[in-house]
Amino acid sequence: MQTILVCDDDKQIVEAIDIYLTGEGFRVIKAYDGYEALELLETNDVDLMVIDVMMPGLDGIRTTLKVRETSSIPIIILSAKSEDNDKILGLNIGADDYISKPFNPLELVARVKSHLRRYTQLGNLSAQTAENVYKCGGLQINDDNKEVSVDGELIKLTPIEYNILLLLVKNAGKVFSIDEIYEQIWNEEAIGADNTVAVHIRHIREKIEINPREPRYLKVVWGVGYKIEKQ
């Protein structure tokens, strides 16, 4: 059974998260400020931490910094601050994810699961460095048996979706415009290409991303094209 440390000064929120995560079969230990969280981390074998930013005493950012001195467990920051700057700060100091309040409980659960899978399983996956296997963070494409998995979970894609994703993953970091993708996948010149490509991309995002509006892998570069974030 995996142990998750939840830390927030609002008891009701901690309680609600407890209910959701316990329902999914995790063991939850609760803390109400940063010092408490650090103490619990020392005495318990914790697999993942969910932490609020604005707390009395030691805040979430400083707690995260402290934890990162000794541990590499996944940390998800949960904050009422939703501005870009806050997210960037949180991710830069060592958090793995940033969820802004009010959050969708299902999304939180999905992210917790995803991070745990990556943290615990990816170690052995990376050992198999097969020829036609492309990896990008938790996203993995095996071109031999045409299998796509995110954090170890198999994803079903249509052939066109698969080809688009393969193209982007093979060239991770490069931005492809709609016309370029169309020409590569359909092998036709894109004359007044309709919305097909954009719709396909949206479908892929819905399948591989936890929150398609805030994608982790398939990013939209608005007005330029699409790309897979190099990780």
Place this chain on the structure above:
Amino acid sequence: MKTGLLPISIKKQAVIFLHLLFLGLGFAGITFIIFNDNYGRGLSWLREESYADTRHFTHQLEADVENIFRYVEYKDLLELDGEVNLDAEMFCVTYTSGNTKIYTLSEAISYARRLGYYLNESFEVVGGPSVHEWETQGPTSPYVEWKTYAPEEVAQGPGDAFSTLEELSVEVLHILGEYYQVRVNYMDQSSNLYFRVSYVDDFGQELLYTNAEDLTNDELRSMGRYLYMAGNSLFMDTNLRHTPENVTSLLSTSNRYGNQEYYILLAVDINFPYTDPYSVAHAAYTRNRTVYIGGTILFFLGAVGLVATLAAMMLLTGHVDGDRKKIARHYYDQLPLECLLLLYLLALWCVKLSLNTIIPRVIRLFISPDYREYSLKMIQYILIYLVSLFAGLSILRNYKAQTLWKESLSGRGFNRIRPAFYQYPLQVRFTLSFIAYLLCTGGLLSAFRYLYFKREELGLPYLYLIPLLILTGFQIWTYLLLYRSRAENQKIANGIFKMSEGDTAYKIDSDGFSELAGRVSQALNTLSDGLETALSEQVKSERLKADLITNVSHDIKTPLTSIINYVDLLKRENIEDPKIQGYLEVLDQKSQRLKTLTEDLVEASKASSGNIKLEISAINFVELIQQSNGEFEERFAIRHLQLISDLPNEEIRIAADGRRLWRVLENLYNNAFKYALENSRVYVDMEKINEIAYFTIKNISASPLNIKADELTERFVRGDVARTTEGSGLGLSIAKSLTQLQGGSFEIYIDGDLFKVQVGFPMLSE
């Protein structure tokens, strides 16, 4: 004034003392120069000339040349083997008795001596009897047969050939004197002049007359100055600046032989080792020169010192210890300018009067006649200078104290008239001023003209310069006044333009402005201050508002999180009662709306206050619309809306922040999704007009749009006044603010139920 170590009063006294000292030095220098023999020759001779180059030297040389040839003449006559031959025959006379007698030198001398004649120290004939022979004997003089010393003398008239024995013996004595003179001056005594005259007689024998037998010609030439002239050449070899004019003629007339093989060589040792007329004259010349140089130096020293101390006086005058700005005026400084000038003229008149009466008498007591005229002139200059200095410094103090004009009679009068003058309207004032200007100019011009043409009759030749000077000053003053006014206007205008362009921190530099312009610029500066404060206050309050909204939304979000989570948990409980399920649904919807509202509120306040960091880059507008279409096509299908897009088949590049522009389009698509009539079509297209790319989205509103287009972008305004549907009412406001922040245009058109939004961005040229 810098306050130095010394008190100002000491400084002033020192400067005045120095000024008088330099004045004395300068006049002493002038005196030295004027009474020098070289006065009027300029300065170049000091550098270029030595005594041997002067005319005086040449005159001396000419006199010596004459003596030398006299010696040449008499040497053969009087000398035998280097000694005076007393037996030399001098003349022969025939008495009326018929006796003929030849007189020798000794006989002639003893006869002359008997009569009382003798040679003095400088070998001139002096003495003689009280009654001369020719006075007593008269016509019974002996007939002169010949004279060896004047062999070619021919009787001019019948009586000329007769002469008294006294006359003849005095002639001989005179010749002997001249002979001795040369012999003693040039040969027995050492002389700075060396000569060598050489003739060749008819027997080919060289006859040498010289005082430099031991020296060769080349040695003589290296003495310093020399002159060489040969009988067979017209060329005179010399390094003299001025050649003696008598050499050539004397040389050839003294040649008694029929050949041209003679020459003369003169040399002067310019070190002047021996005392003779040359060395004496040289010493005098050198002394003169030194005095002249000294005088020149004194004059320049005096002039420079005079100017320097005058400047120091001008700087110091009026200032006192302690307060820098305070100007102390003497009691006579407080007289009006006109009175001061009158006093000045009076003082000048007094000077003139005393120069005509007292001073010449005093001068006569002490000063020799040669210098009287000069000293009178000097005293006149000095007195006029001192009086002018006194008056000038007084005016300067008044100028420093800024009372020159204010306390003058005309200034006071002007100031009294001024307020009355300012009661007239501007046109009258301006016209009057201009007329006054014309009158002044015209008056001065005619004064100048009158004085200039009448200058001979008035006896005041330079009086016409006074109106000319005043006129020039007046025109310069007018020019400066006009220039200043124009420059002030220019500066003020620049300031106004700068402020209107938004540079509210701009301040007009009113240094040196006139009173009116200074007040105007001060007022403008105050205005810009107020404007700047107001602007910064506004910016500050906008930021405060945005910060407040952000903080409030953070505080709302935490409880909202619990509400949403626990509503969700409630929904997971198996509640059968449809009523409770309905309630839960409402709670769920409203809590979700509250969530959207808080998020949009923050965004709207930030967008409208401009408190957003944009990442502007070149993006493809068409690509962005295609991406947006892709995001919404399927959502539209839920409400049976058909998305019809008409996009150009090319890149349209614009400068924008892609993510923020997506927010704009997302809000517009969402708007269409929420408010469009079901089963209708949403049109999306793009067109280029005048290098501006316009994106347009059109849909038919589900409910009637009884609202003005521009009201829709105001915060919290929605198409349905009843606010039954979800949405914050901030979407269009955010979209408009974000578009404008990125430099685009955002227009809403409503035509019946047709709702249309147009977003325009200037295209980037390749």
